[in-house]
Amino acid sequence: MNGKSFPDNVLIIGSGMGGLSTALILSQLGSKTTVIEKNLLAGGLMRGYIRDGIECPVGVHYLGSLDHGQVLRRLFDFLGVSPKIPVEKMGANGIIDQYIFEDFAFNLPEGLDAYEENLQNAFPKEHRQITAIINAIRRNGNKMHALDFLFSTQNYPSMLEEIKPVGALLTELNCSPGLRAVLGVPCCWIGVPMASCPVFYHNMVLATYLFSSWRLKCSGAELVNVFSERLRSLGGNIIKGDGVEKILVNSRVVEGVQLQSGAVLKSPVVIGAVHPKVVLNMLPDGAVKPSYQRLISKLKDTDGMFCVHSKVDALNRPEIPHNIFKIKTEKNGDIVELNYYQIRKSEQIGKNLLTILTSGKGEQWKQWEHTKSGRRGEGYIAKKENRAWRLIREAEDTIGPMPSATLVDVYTPLTTRDWVNSPGGSAYGILRSYEQLLEVSILNRTSVKGLFLSGQNIMAPGILGTILGSFATVKLIVGRDRFFKMFRRLELAQK
Numbered sequence: 384m385n386g387k388s389f390p391d392n393v394l395i396i397g398s399g400m401g402g403l404s405t406a407l408i409l410s411q412l413g414s415k416t417t418v419i420e421k422n423l424l425a426g427g428l429m430r431g432y433i434r435d436g437i438e439c440p441v442g443v444h445y446l447g448s449l450d451h452g453q454v455l456r457r458l459f460d461f462l463g464v465s466p467k468i469p470v471e472k473m474g475a476n477g478i479i480d481q482y483i484f485e486d487f488a489f490n491l492p493e494g495l496d497a498y499e500e501n502l503q504n505a506f507p508k509e510h511r512q513i514t515a516i517i518n519a520i521r522r523n524g525n526k527m528h529a530l531d532f533l534f535s536t537q538n539y540p541s542m543l544e545e546i547k548p549v550g551a552l553l554t555e556l557n558c559s560p561g562l563r564a565v566l567g568v569p570c571c572w573i574g575v576p577m578a579s580c581p582v583f584y585h586n587m588v589l590a591t592y593l594f595s596s597w598r599l600k601c602s603g604a605e606l607v608n609v610f611s612e613r614l615r616s617l618g619g620n621i622i623k624g625d626g627v628e629k630i631l632v633n634s635r636v637v638e639g640v641q642l643q644s645g646a647v648l649k650s651p652v653v654i655g656a657v658h659p660k661v662v663l664n665m666l667p668d669g670a671v672k673p674s675y676q677r678l679i680s681k682l683k684d685t686d687g688m689f690c691v692h693s694k695v696d697a698l699n700r701p702e703i704p705h706n707i708f709k710i711k712t713e714k715n716g717d718i719v720e721l722n723y724y725q726i727r728k729s730e731q732i733g734k735n736l737l738t739i740l741t742s743g744k745g746e747q748w749k750q751w752e753h754t755k756s757g758r759r760g761e762g763y764i765a766k767k768e769n770r771a772w773r774l775i776r777e778a779e780d781t782i783g784p785m786p787s788a789t790l791v792d793v794y795t796p797l798t799t800r801d802w803v804n805s806p807g808g809s810a811y812g813i814l815r816s817y818e819q820l821l822e823v824s825i826l827n828r829t830s831v832k833g834l835f836l837s838g839q840n841i842m843a844p845g846i847l848g849t850i851l852g853s854f855a856t857v858k859l860i861v862g863r864d865r866f867f868k869m870f871r872r873l874e875l876a877q878k
């Protein structure tokens with residue numbers, strides 16, 4: 384392969400949404416792709432797991448913009464997976480997300496107009512602020528819809544207003560604590576504190592869910608199967624249960640990878656669809672410039688998550704068609720704690736599954752950080768179960784009593800760390816904060832010819848953000864002009 388010509392043979396490290404979507408794009412363009420996964424099962428975070436006969440979701444609770452012509456739908460269409468992914472639309476009862484604060488509640492509906500109306504009704508004295516905020520969300524949402532990140536020839540975001548942190552903007556606009564709290568929730572979804580979350584980032588994420596929100600009507604494992612089978616049909620393959628130990632580099636040119644089994648696979652293009660720090664650890668000394676090594680090593684990551692899956696009586700606690708967020712704030716409206724609740728049908732008759740997600744509070748698990756999954760002992764189990772029960776009892780204040788609740792499973796950031804190799808168990812990878820904006824924009828400049836990165840760290844986390852990152856990486860591999868020609872139909876599909 385010369386600089387920007389098309390690669391015949393590509394190795395991709397990691398079979399999460401990042402690895403699989405990158406493989407699908409390149410396979411469609413004619414590359415022979417091999418995805419290498421350290422776990423026995425493919426899928427990374429998008430895959431759930433089964434306990435007690437119940438499917439417990441991990442990294443896909445809901446998806447935005449899946450209606451015909453909307454951005455995620457167009458990407459799924461392009462990847463050739465849309466018809467096989469069963470989804471159901473949220474918001475039929477007028478609510479996608481319900482935010483429960485200590486002294487008021489706010490419903491996030493479908494549609495920007497409806498959202499604006501709800502904001503104007505909840506904060507009638509802040510008409511000016513709300514109009515300014517909604518205009519910016521509309522502008523950024525349209526850019527997302529037009530896939531501006533991939534197709535614009537200008538640097539994005541170009542306006543200083545859009546880079547500044549949400550917290551600073553709301554202070555300038557003199558927003559009330561209530562409005563500030565409501566607008567802070569999308570920052571939490573992507574794990575970036577409001578004080579450092581860039582405005583465009585907040586707005587794009589919020590807009591994609593406002594356009595339309597969806598739940599999977601299948602398990603995470605089935606979702607992974609759809610992607611894996613599509614890849615197989617295009618001639619790609621997935622090696623499972625044999626992770627990459629080393630990336631082979633000679634004179635700053637990539638040559639292939641060495642697996643944990645010792646097997647060596649050769650290729651002029653290797654894509655690390657794993658955390659950039661993991662890629663760094665697989666490279667030989669001196670493979671990348673010291674400046675790049677320093678840049679990656681000191682990047683801050685998003686926090687890990689603590690998750691409780693609990694079985695509840697379906698008659699007493701029926702399925703809730705929207706998400707619930709229970710939120711504690713400072714006096715000024717800044718969010719200090721957020722618990723996410725979802726109640727969905729389970730595979731067991733008469734039982735529903737309550738999922739609670741909250742911050743992993745890293746320090747709590749530090750004493751077990753050098754132990755392996757399944758070998759952390761009684762103290763660890765007791766600690767996580769105690770916290771789980773506290774969270775379930777707290778959820779009762781919002782959802783109602785759950786006297787017959789039982790624990791199905793509880794996981795901590797250490798579980799996430801061990802499952803997908805995410806540093807410190809970080810949920811959304813590198814923190815895309817205002818302070819790190821420049822650094823995260825140059826992650827793919829590895830200075831090793833033929834070595835690229837993809838996955839949630841490239842553009843944004845979430846299923847949509849991760850797939851967009853895959854397209855951005857392919858653009859880098861094939862060159863901008865070629866990419867524009869190849870993917871014009873994707874851009875045009877919105878019209």
Ligand SMILES: Cc1cc2nc3c(=O)[nH]c(=O)nc-3n(C[C@H](O)[C@H](O)[C@H](O)COP(=O)(O)OP(=O)(O)OC[C@H]3O[C@@H](n4cnc5c(N)ncnc54)[C@H](O)[C@@H]3O)c2cc1C
Pocket residue numbers: 396397398399400401402419420421422425426427428429441442443444445446625626627628656657661688690740799802803804805809810811837838839840843844845846847849
């Ligand atoms: C608790 C939680 C809830 C979430 N909820 C949502 C949601 O509701 N909606 C949404 O859109 N997004 C959600 N997300 C985010 C979304 O799941 C992720 O952004 C996305 O799945 C990341 O995909 P990825 O491919 O970048 O990473 P991963 O899924 O982490 O994939 C990386 C893969 O690489 C493998 N790997 C690591 N090291 C090696 C190695 N040396 N050799 C071979 N393989 C290796 C790992 O095992 C893993 O399979 C959630 C995330 C979390 C943690």
